[in-house]
Amino acid sequence: MTEVTDTFDKGPAVAGSPYEPIRAIPVRHYGRWISAVVVVALLAWLVYAFSQGNILWGTVWDKLFDRTVLQGLWRTVLISVCAMAVGLVLGLLFAVMRLSKNPVTGAVAWLYIWFFRGTPVYVQLLMWFNLALIFPVINLMPLYKNDTVAVMTPFVAALLGLGLNEGAYMAEIVRAGIQSVDEGQTEAAHALGMTGTRTMRRIVLPQAMRVIIPPTGNEFINMLKTSSLVSAVQYTELLRSTSNIGSDSTAIMELYFVACFWYLVLTSVFSVGQFYVERRYARGSLRTLPLTPWQKVRANLTTLRRPKVA
């Protein structure tokens, strides 16, 4: 208590206006302590169960940086980033088409979203991979001609399957972002003499980004995990390469742990990046920025102690 008074006395205690700081006993959160004990006990039990299971932890460690595993990891990152890029471009395009006054583009966008959002991405992947059954030859008359089987490599099938599916989701996210921008902004731009296209590009989209970015980050994290489905089209990404090793060396569960580890690393690294990007875009629109995780930990630790008079 003496320390508390000390810190306060250094404060703006102007002579002539003495006021007594409130020194109240803070509310005790016994529930928090009890629940913390329960959670720790459960975790300890879980760790114990895993340590006693029939798992060769040495194998997990050995295979963690296996060359094949790292190759799979790289391919997971590659296909996720490429498919997301396709999704972003298509999403932007179809969102604008959907909101356009032109009934044809509106209908096309609606149809695209209806199909690619309405069917499982797994089915879409398989359909791209087997496209040769419908179009045996790809023939862009004067430009290009080739057998579909030769064009539709696992990577291309995976890219089209994931990218077009993602585009449908991104279209809805971008549409929500565009619609979140105040109509007065469009009117002000029109009053300056801007055309619809220029208004969209210069005024509406830059403001829509604040609403578009957070769910887009979510979509990318989803993409990192959904990309595990592309083993269906023979693209050897992280899950496929680990489970290949697993079944060869009969260390199945061990290699799933390896896969989980790397997925967690990818999503964690990206989540941290996402947090800071969002925090940056919140500038100017929020009065106080959200705390960084580190600031949060520090804030929580200080509430455990007696409060400093603030």
Add this chain to the structure above:
Amino acid sequence: MSVQPMVKAEAVHKSFGAAHILKGVDLEVAPREVFCLIGPSGSGKSTFLRCINHLEQINAGRLSVDGHLVGYREHDGKLYELKDREVAAKRRDIGMVFQRFNLFPHMTALENVMEGPVQVKREAKAVARERAKALLDRVGLADKAGNYPTQLSGGQQQRVAIARALAMEPKLMLFDEPTSALDPELVGDVLDVMRGLAEDGMTMIVVTHEMGFAREVGDALVFMDDGVVVESGHPRDVLSRPQHERTKSFLSKVL
């Protein structure tokens, strides 16, 4: 009529679905005139203002700016709708100031003022920047050029909005209740800027509740109610000696 009117409205009608807002508005605004529109809320004065630069499309009648129909081209007695690009081109010459400012929040004050000249008129950035600085100086905000709209008070935002409209060098300025969203002590700065514009000979149509401004600066005043022009004349006459009952009852509430 020796001089061509800047704005001419003949029997202008506008409805939103079943709501009939403008029920035959007739008026003329002369060049270099400060034309004030007053009336109770819902009387259609803001809607009429928005029709002038085609933010709203009229349903009947004729509305022209500087001798050209708004939103249409007349040829062989038939009306043809203008394309998006043609409508946009016509709006360049008409500045508009909104009740809620509608500054672009992702741009600084200076960038807001530069946006029109650079993007629409294809003016060189360096030239636009110098002119934008001069305009901000004219509205008394030379030191706020680098601020974002959220860092400005309402009155400052509205003055930036006026500078933004002036940057297009319009021949007509529309003011849609420019001081209604402002704290009382900030109204004066905005009105001073508008007074300066009027002295420079800008043609202005001002929808306002500021009767003092209308009386001092206005050259003509129209009282609208229920979608029609009830009474018009010189502001001093209409405000001091209203002829119609509806004008009298409205003025008794606001003066």
